[in-house]
Amino acid sequence: MSEEARREQGTPAHRLTMPTAFAQMAGICAPSEEATPMDTRNILLFVHGIMLEEHPPLGRAQYRLLWDAIEESHPELGQRFEDVDRLEIEWGKFVRDTIEPDQWINLAEEHLARILDPDEVRKNPNPNNLILPQRRSTIPTRAWDSMVGPLRQILLIRGLGDMFYYCGSDGQIAVQLSVFHQILEAMEAYRHLENLRLRLHVVAHSLGVSIANDLLHALFSPHGARLRGQGEVRLPRFFRTDVLKARRELTLERLAFWRNHPERLELGAIASLGSSLPLMILRSQRVVDLLATGNTLPVDELGIHPEGRDIVWKNFYDDLDPLSLPVRPLFGDHATVQDVQVRSGEDPWGTQAYWGCPDVQMHVAELLARRAAVPAPPVELYPTFG
Numbered sequence: 001m002s003e004e005a006r007r008e009q010g011t012p013a014h015r016l017t018m019p020t021a022f023a024q025m026a027g028i029c030a031p032s033e034e035a036t037p038m039d040t041r042n043i044l045l046f047v048h049g050i051m052l053e054e055h056p057p058l059g060r061a062q063y064r065l066l067w068d069a070i071e072e073s074h075p076e077l078g079q080r081f082e083d084v085d086r087l088e089i090e091w092g093k094f095v096r097d098t099i100e101p102d103q104w105i106n107l108a109e110e111h112l113a114r115i116l117d118p119d120e121v122r123k124n125p126n127p128n129n130l131i132l133p134q135r136r137s138t139i140p141t142r143a144w145d146s147m148v149g150p151l152r153q154i155l156l157i158r159g160l161g162d163m164f165y166y167c168g169s170d171g172q173i174a175v176q177l178s179v180f181h182q183i184l185e186a187m188e189a190y191r192h193l194e195n196l197r198l199r200l201h202v203v204a205h206s207l208g209v210s211i212a213n214d215l216l217h218a219l220f221s222p223h224g225a226r227l228r229g230q231g232e233v234r235l236p237r238f239f240r241t242d243v244l245k246a247r248r249e250l251t252l253e254r255l256a257f258w259r260n261h262p263e264r265l266e267l268g269a270i271a272s273l274g275s276s277l278p279l280m281i282l283r284s285q286r287v288v289d290l291l292a293t294g295n296t297l298p299v300d301e302l303g304i305h306p307e308g309r310d311i312v313w314k315n316f317y318d319d320l321d322p323l324s325l326p327v328r329p330l331f332g333d334h335a336t337v338q339d340v341q342v343r344s345g346e347d348p349w350g351t352q353a354y355w356g357c358p359d360v361q362m363h364v365a366e367l368l369a370r371r372a373a374v375p376a377p378p379v380e381l382y383p384t385f386g
Contacts (some may be wrong), residue, residue: 003169024185038197041190042268042372044081045183047089049206049274050162050323051106060088062200066203069361070368073354077183077365080372081201087186091178091211092162111160159323162207163276167283172214177247179211180218184254191257198258200303201268201368205354206323209275213302215360219259220303267303269371271364274324274344275355281330304336312336314367321348 046067048059067086071078094103114120165171184277190196200219204212233299258265281287281297290297300306304313313336317324326339345353354360 009244013271014113028145038195038263040197042080042199042201043187044086044090044201044210044368045203046087047179047202047204047208048091049204049208051092059090062205062352063088063203064207065352066355066361066364067355069358070365073362074365074369077372079369081368084186085188087183089179089208091175100178102178103171105162105165105171112161145195163280166207166210167280175211176214177251180255181247183215184251184258187258188254191254197263198265199268199372200265201270201372203271203273204275205273205365206275207280209272209277210280212270212272213277213281216267216270216302219265221301234290246386267312268290269314269367270302271360271367272313272315272327273360274317274321275315275357276323276325277327278325278330286344298328299331299334299336308336308372310336311338311367312371314338314340314363316342316344316354316357316363318339318342318344318348318354320344321353324348 046059046063063086091102092105121129140169166175187198190198200216202212202216282291287297298306299308302313313327315327315337317326317339319341321344324344326341328334328337328339333338338365340359342354342357344357345362347353
């Protein structure tokens with residue numbers, strides 16, 4: 001099929017090809033261009049974010065808080081998303097059968113929070129642990145004094161500690177390898193069904209939004225960037241390491257299969273809750289260059305059709321949550337992306353924040369009900385709620 005014919009049919013050429021070395025490593029041939037009727041199966045991914053608690057609960061407690069409310073308002077979604085196709089992703093905690101690198105981060109943060117607590121440091125008198133007399137604080141400073149301890153111990157060490165871990169090469173490798181493996185392992189059950197298309201829907205919170213963003217880029221992003229001659233879009237970091245070699249090779253092969261068979265995979269919906277994605281994408285020099293020169297980001301790198309008009313991505317943010325930001329301006333206010341400002345809950349950093357918010361639950365239910373329909377029907381551009 002010619003390049004011109006692909007454009008006329010609305011099929012992105014980059015979805016039909018992949019780097020030669022990538023294809024050879026996976027041992028996969030190019031997809032057939034013969035169109036055949038296909039069934040669609042909906043897959044729903046839940047991905048949690050940063051963990052602020054000393055002993056964080058399983059992500060599934062948050063996931064089910066949201067899902068139970070969704071299913072109550074839209075019972076039909078229980079049939080569209082069968083139990084086996086609702087994937088409750090866990091990372092950063094010892095919950096799996098095997099011990100993997102990402103599971104140690106919470107224990108490392110607990111250790112840091114304990115040994116770096118100034119109250120504990122003061123209990124260890126030593127000539128090299130010098131504590132100078134404190135000046136009397138003014139009333140505003142006293143208010144700050146009461147806040148800085150919790151901010152340091154909870155938000156900085158436990159919360160931003162997760163983000164710093166993922167920004168580093170080792171942490172990104174470990175977390176991506178863990179999360180991607182869980183998702184691709186579940187998708188593997190449908191690989192042999194040649195007339196079945198998978199439609200992925202993502203609900204992610206906080207740092208989980210950045211992890212999900214990296215997954216969607218790995219599955220849908222073009223292998224060559226098109227804006228202002230920027231460099232090529234690179235494969236996820238763990239493909240270029242020897243960490244967990246067997247897991248890496250298995251994950252690589254599975255990811256290559258779905259990337260190389262675009263007729264078998266499509267994006268359904270994205271619901272991002274309390275996301276810091278606009279900051280996390282600054283890990284990429286290509287993105288830094290684009291933003292610094294006034295560019296916006298292309299939605300098709302996430303699997304969203306560039307000419308789409310139906311809302312595919314709802315991003316929920318609370319302006320009282322400093323780690324929660326809008327995302328729509330990043331994509332040039334694209335019609336498929338909608339920002340929704342909400343009050344996430346009494347405690348924007350609590351385990352029920354966003355997941356237990358009735359407004360979030362209502363909007364996510366509407367999004368999934370619409371986008372999980374087979375086929376997904378067209379709707380008004382900006383649906384409203386009474």
